[in-house]
Every structure is written in structure tokens, then in C-alpha cells.
Amino acid sequence: MEKGVDWGLASSEDERTGDWHFQQFDTNGQVKREAIADRCQSCHGGQVDNDFMFTTEKMRAYLP
């Protein structure tokens, strides 16, 4: 997951997950599978109230 200013505009309004984009890469940094990004987006889309993330609270718990 990565987000940038207005990146969400690349997706239709129904599929948009804020300004997040999703992709899977191999160890050489090459895109691994194209279709999977749609699956990422549809699953994380359910987390709209938490900026499309699942583990924000767990991550915050690691902050000093």
C-alpha cells in the first residue's frame, strides 16, 4: 500500500480507497500480478473508517 496526493482519482468512485494504491511486487521490485491489486482494494475498502487499514492500532502500540 502506498498513498500520494490525489492518487485516488485513478480509481472510479465506487472502487476508490482514499488515495491508497495497492500492488504486489517480487523481490526484484517488478510487479508480480496485476489482478491482485483489485482484490487488495476490495478487501481493504471495508476499512473505510480506519483509512483503509486494518492494523493502525497495533502499529501505534509500537510507537515510543
Ligand code: HEC
Ligand atoms: C482478504 C482480504 C485482504 C486482501 C485481499 C488484502 N488484504 Fe491487506 N490486510 C488484510 C488484513 C485482515 C490485514 C491485517 C492483518 C493483521 O492483522 O496482521 C491486512 C494488512 C495489510 C497491510 C498492513 C496495513 C494494514 O492495513 O493493517 C498492508 C500494507 C496490506 N494489507 C496491503 C495489502 C496489499 C498490497 C494487498 C494486495 C496484494 C492486500 N493487502 C490484500 C486483508 C486483506
